[in-house]
Amino acid sequence: MRAMLMRTCLSDVMAPSVWRATRTVLERAGVEVSVPRRQTCCGQPGWSSGHPDQARRVARTALAAFAGDDPVVVPSGSCAAMVRHGYPELFAGQPEEEAALAMAGRTREFTQFLAEHGLDTGARGSGSATYHDSCHMLRLLGERESGRAALRAVEGVELREMEATDVCCGFGGTFSVNFPEVSGRLGEEKARHAAATGADELIACDLSCLMHIAGRARRTGVPLRVRHIAEVLAG
Amino acid sequence: MSGRRPVVYSDTTAPLRERTREALADDALAANLRAAGASWGAARTRISAENPFAEMRARAREIRRGDIGDLPELLARLEERVTAAGGVVTRAADADAACRYITDLAAARGATLVAKSKSMATEEIKLNEAIEESGLRVVETDLGEWILQLAGQHPSHIVAPAVHLNKEQVRQVLMAESGWELPTDREALVAHARTRLREVFASADIGISGVNFGVAETGTICVVENEGNARLVTALPRIHVAVMGMERVVRDWDEAAHILQILPMAAIGDDAAGYVNLITGPRAPGEADGPEELHLVILDGGRSALLGTDLEEALDCIRCGACLYSCPMWRSVGGQAYGSPYSGPIGSVLTPLLEGMEGERSSELPFMSSLCGSCHDACPVGIPLHDLLVRVRARVTTTAHRRDRARFRLWSRAWSNPAAYRLSVAMARIGLRLAGRRGWARRLPGPGAEWTSQRDLPTRWPPTPPR
Numbered sequence: 170m171r172a173m174l175m176r177t178c179l180s181d182v183m184a185p186s187v188w189r190a191t192r193t194v195l196e197r198a199g200v201e202v203s204v205p206r207r208q209t210c211c212g213q214p215g216w217s218s219g220h221p222d223q224a225r226r227v228a229r230t231a232l233a234a235f236a237g238d239d240p241v242v243v244p245s246g247s248c249a250a251m252v253r254h255g256y257p258e259l260f261a262g263q264p265e266e267e268a269a270l271a272m273a274g275r276t277r278e279f280t281q282f283l284a285e286h287g288l289d290t291g292a293r294g295s296g297s298a299t300y301h302d303s304c305h306m307l308r309l310l311g312e313r314e315s316g317r318a319a320l321r322a323v324e325g326v327e328l329r330e331m332e333a334t335d336v337c338c339g340f341g342g343t344f345s346v347n348f349p350e351v352s353g354r355l356g357e358e359k360a361r362h363a364a365a366t367g368a369d370e371l372i373a374c375d376l377s378c379l380m381h382i383a384g385r386a387r388r389t390g391v392p393l394r395v396r397h398i399a400e401v402l403a404g
Numbered sequence: 405m406s407g408r409r410p411v412v413y414s415d416t417t418a419p420l421r422e423r424t425r426e427a428l429a430d431d432a433l434a435a436n437l438r439a440a441g442a443s444w445g446a447a448r449t450r451i452s453a454e455n456p457f458a459e460m461r462a463r464a465r466e467i468r469r470g471d472i473g474d475l476p477e478l479l480a481r482l483e484e485r486v487t488a489a490g491g492v493v494t495r496a497a498d499a500d501a502a503c504r505y506i507t508d509l510a511a512a513r514g515a516t517l518v519a520k521s522k523s524m525a526t527e528e529i530k531l532n533e534a535i536e537e538s539g540l541r542v543v544e545t546d547l548g549e550w551i552l553q554l555a556g557q558h559p560s561h562i563v564a565p566a567v568h569l570n571k572e573q574v575r576q577v578l579m580a581e582s583g584w585e586l587p588t589d590r591e592a593l594v595a596h597a598r599t600r601l602r603e604v605f606a607s608a609d610i611g612i613s614g615v616n617f618g619v620a621e622t623g624t625i626c627v628v629e630n631e632g633n634a635r636l637v638t639a640l641p642r643i644h645v646a647v648m649g650m651e652r653v654v655r656d657w658d659e660a661a662h663i664l665q666i667l668p669m670a671a672i673g674d675d676a677a678g679y680v681n682l683i684t685g686p687r688a689p690g691e692a693d694g695p696e697e698l699h700l701v702i703l704d705g706g707r708s709a710l711l712g713t714d715l716e717e718a719l720d721c722i723r724c725g726a727c728l729y730s731c732p733m734w735r736s737v738g739g740q741a742y743g744s745p746y747s748g749p750i751g752s753v754l755t756p757l758l759e760g761m762e763g764e765r766s767s768e769l770p771f772m773s774s775l776c777g778s779c780h781d782a783c784p785v786g787i788p789l790h791d792l793l794v795r796v797r798a799r800v801t802t803t804a805h806r807r808d809r810a811r812f813r814l815w816s817r818a819w820s821n822p823a824a825y826r827l828s829v830a831m832a833r834i835g836l837r838l839a840g841r842r843g844w845a846r847r848l849p850g851p852g853a854e855w856t857s858q859r860d861l862p863t864r865w866p867p868t869p870p871r
Binding site: 181184185187206215216219226229258339343344345351353381383385388394396 | 772799
């Protein structure tokens with residue numbers, strides 16, 4: 170099986186280890202992974218900030234970079250949701266509409282891709298983890314299970330559920346800098362719920378939430394380790 | 405449409421971010437909101453488990469989409485049936501026209517006292533101010549609204565206007581108004597309010613209510629409530645004026661019955677409202693009670709401009725307030741910080757749409773959301789509020805938004821070019837390495853400053869664990 174990996178701009182800038190871990194896991198599971206060199210960003214920052222024309226310009230590079238029939242795998246529920254949920258609207262009535270719908274149809278968040286194809290990651294670990302439902306994964310993709318299933322499959326890791334796991338962490342893209350105080354309050358609540366489980370680390374399918382929660386936890390003195398799920402699966 | 409009257413309150417002058425900061429600093433508010441959100445959440449979970457909520461919601465969505473699709477026709481039918489039942493129907497293009505109709509009517513009938521039951525449309529048009537300016541006295545009779553009127557505050561929730569206050573805060577307001585020492589228990593405070601408000605019901609010349617929905621089939625006005633005050637307001641005074649947003653119409657009693665069921669489920673997590681008032685015309689010859697005159701004011705106020713657009717679904721709203729309770733942002737700052745009668749997700753969509761996209765304060769609202777989508781989950785008529793928020797953002801025309809667009813134009817130019825993208829990523833990674841101390845940045849310059857105002861930034865990944 171073949172797949173194209175969408176690295177995501179956030180992983181490129183903040184944490185290349187995340188997309189590399191994603192590639193490692195997929196390859197171990199027998200997937201032939203390509204990482205299109207001409208990819209940039211899915212366009213979500215512009216789209217959700219109310220600048221559709223600017224977002225479309227960036228999203229066109231994604232349509233070009235991920236042309237073809239192979240599935241597109243993204244280590245982010247939010248970027249996957251942008252393609253699956255946002256592109257049909259962003260490109261409605263545009264010359265690229267058909268290409269956008271096709272890409273939306275073959276794009277999957279990383280753990281969804283694993284679950285859909287029954288891929289065994291053979292991952293091992295130790296200790297305990299708690300799982301954060303990122304909003305776009307949970308509500309735009311309607312996915313509550315695949316992340317948890319991937320974690321449960323890691324031999325030796327115990328999954329502990331936190332309180333209010335379906336409540337937003339307050340990141341919200343540019344919301345985090347437009348209303349930092351509200352965002353910070355929610356991030357702190359999320360960090361405290363995660364820490365209260367006593368789990369060794371907080372795991373999520375979205376780097377953006379983790380970056381925000383970890384940063385807020387450190388600022389407010391909440392002891393919390395975070396990792397992206399791909400890093401856990403890569404061991 | 406710069407001539408449109410603001411929907412935000414006139415005292416909403418400080419930027420939204422400043423207002424959210426003030427709200428966050430209020431510990432009592434945080435506790436009150438937490439309690440309210442938790443109790444709604446528990447009731448809503450229970451009621452959703454006891455009923456086929458998903459199917460009911462799908463049906464409610466179908467009903468509302470159909471009603472809004474046929475709105476002109478349904479309104480014409482409603483108008484015809486209300487008139488046939490002896491009522492007087494007025495179409496008000498905007499807030500000024502609606503207020504003027506009502507104050508003119510009050511003057512013509514020589515009224516001096518107006519009793520009101522809860523109504524979002526009258527909050528939207530600032531009717532109380534207009535009535536007071538015309539020299540009349542107006543008293544809110546919904547307990548929460550009355551408390552806020554006495555306290556000089558605006559409502560913080562569509563259904564539970566004083567939900568941001570606790571019992572002790574309410575007691576202080578009531579004591580300040582009456583000059584009496586009041587006991588601390590809830591029953592006694594309610595009894596006090598009942599005594600005071602009875603005087604108003606008995607002597608008011610005009611009763612003004614909102615309308616949850618009008619049933620086109622029979623020309624019936626439905627007013628749903630939990631205290632019984634709306635029944636008195638619509639029945640005791642000589643004149644009843646009902647103010648209705650033009651979208652609040654359903655086709656027939658089949659639809660009405662369904663909406664009547666799902667509304668209290670969504671709003672208060674109960675399968676029935678305390679009181680459902682069904683009003684068809686004024687008192688008819690031979691009837692024992694009811695007002696002599698019934699006036700229905702149907703308010704446009706910017707709504708008709710949404711018909712046929714990709715924002716039309718905002719008109720599906722049945723004003724249950726569920727999206728407010730479900731919203732992490734609303735639960736953090738409360739409704740008053742929004743500075744509009746309509747707060748929370750639906751308020752952030754509606755306020756700028758009704759007021760005009762150039763409104764500086766109203767157009768900040770759609771940005772105060774993380775787009776988490778819990779509002780859509782909570783909405784009993786399935787409005788995709790997170791999508792509407794994005795669409796409204798795109799239409800904002802304020803200077804601030806135009807400036808933001810200029811920044812995003814640069815972004816799109818750079819990031820639509822793979823080579824420029826790679827260069828900017830490389831530069832950002834160098835910047836990150838320079839900014840970090842032991843894997844963390846505590847203070848960033850420029851655009852990063854707002855990030856580090858609240859959080860550290862991990863400059864290595866996975867982040868170095870805290871000591």
